[in-house]
Amino acid sequence: MAEFKLVLRKKPNREGKLPLTLRITKDRKSSFIHLGYHLHEDEWDDKNQRVKKSHPNSARLNNLIRKKLSEANDHSIELETQKSYVSATAVKQKVKPAAGSTFFAQAEVWQQRLKEAGKYNQYTADKPRIKHFKEFLKQDIAFADITVAMLERFKAYLQTKHGHSERSAVNHIVMIRSVFSHAIKEEVIDPKYYPFGKGKMKIKFPESSKIGLTQDEITRLENVPLEGTLDHVRNLWLFSYYFAGMRISDLLRLKWSDFQDDRLHYEMGKNSKSGSLKIPDKAVKIIKHYKTFQQNKDDMVFPELKGVDLSDKFITQRTIAFKTSAIDKQLKTQVATAAKIEKKLTMHLARHSFAQVASDKIPVQILQKLYRHSSILTTMGYQSNFTTQQTDDALDAVLNMEQKPKLEK
Known part of the structure; x- marks a missing residue:
């Protein structure tokens, strides 16, 4: 009868965590199955074969571990019943699909990793994408069976059956690539099966x-009389615009301690890049308004995240x-109407609006610093959506060209 034991292998990943594996021993020969989880050495109780309570998800992981051990024993007994001799490798081949090497088993692990990392947006976006892929396949699938042809069929299925746009369909494929990359990194599958x-x-x-707002539309937004909540969401939009299109995820995290020496110092959440910006004169009025609600230097500037851990x-x-969803709804349905703006007014439009107004006025190298892009190519690509002066001038030059009179023969 094969023996099973959970062991931490000694090869750490980039985070310094060790892979948790199921060791299968038969006739003094062992095989290992990676379970798709990594732990710090002090988080594992080898004697009791349990994840210690110091791990934030110990209860869930221990339940999964018990389930996998039970499945492994069941498969081993099944093989022993069918054959007179069974090797450790044969047991591994029988157990491995149930131990997490199939796509949706790893997709579940991937989702848990996103949750543990606090990546709510990606977690919620990928969850229905995984569901759509499962509906398409109608069953779990080995990574080796996911081919380019299958991915193309899945894209077509999304667009014809569910009416997804090309971008939405591509996002589903990106999700599949992410699960593949995760499984390869965790050494669950061989990289040769990677279909990308x-x-x-x-x-x-x-x-x-x-497309962003024009300067005239921004002026109307600044001057339209608003009160209460509508004035607040207008302030959020303008504050974002005044600080080079600051993302709302960074905006709502601002603390009063981030303001020092007439400058705003903050770390961009998307790429963890730090920097500071001079406080524009137009932003001072907004800052003074919210300053009246300040309780201490580490208090939040805006109320949305007050009391949140x-x-x-x-x-x-x-x-x-x-x-953000609630703010965007008020911007689109009430603030835009009051300011006579027909464009879809959202917080993200503040970033596009800054880019549009800045397009022909600020050198791309300076914009790169304002946006905190790692590569200037990213900035150039983004600004190309808004830089129209040269093409406008070229079009005018052609259409306004006077036809020269022909010489008489």
Whole structure:
């Protein structure tokens, strides 16, 4: 009869965590199955074969471990019943699919990792995408069986059956790539099964049009009389615009301690880049308004995240998502109407609006610093959506060209 034991292998990942494996021993020969989980050495109780309570998800992981051990024993007994001799490798081959090497088993682990990392937005976006892929396949599938042809059929299925746009369909493929990358990193599958890259499936997002408010529309937004909540959401939009299109996820996290020496110092959440910006004169009025509600130097500038445990990244992102949805709804349905703006007014439009107004006025190298892009190519690509002066001048030059009189013969 094969023996099973859970062991931490000694090869750490980039985070310094060790892979948890199921060791199968038969006739003094062992095989190992990676379970898709990594732990710090002091989080594992080897004697009792349990994840220690110091791990934030110990109860859930211990339940999964017990389930996997039970499944492994069941498969081993099944093989022993069918054959007179069974090797450790044979037991491994029988157990491995149940131990998490199939796509949806790893997708579940991937979702849990996103949740643990506090990535609420990606977690909630990928959850229905995984569901759609499962509906398409109608069963779990080995990574080796996911081919380029299958991915193309899945894209077509999304667009014809569910009416998804090209961008939405591509996002589903990106989710599948993410689960593949996770499984390869965790050494659950062989990289040779990766169906993306040169000569395989290429992921290309369709171009999307970006448009911001004009200077005239921004002026109307600044001057329209608003009260209460509508005045507040208008302030949030303008504050974002005044600080080079600051993302709302960064805006709502601002604390009074971030303001020092007439400058705003903050770390951008998307890429963890730090920097500071001079406080524009137009932003001072907004700052003074909210200053009256300040309780201490570490208090939040805006009320949306007051009382939220910011150390819990998942809860923080979830709260930001809910608040952003409510803010955007008021901007689109009430503030835009009051300011006579026909464009879809959202918080993200503040970023596009800054880019549009700045397009022909500020050198791209300076814009790169304002946006905190790692590559200037990213800035150039983004600004190309708004830089129209040269093409406008070229069009005028052609259409306004006077036809020269022909010489008489």
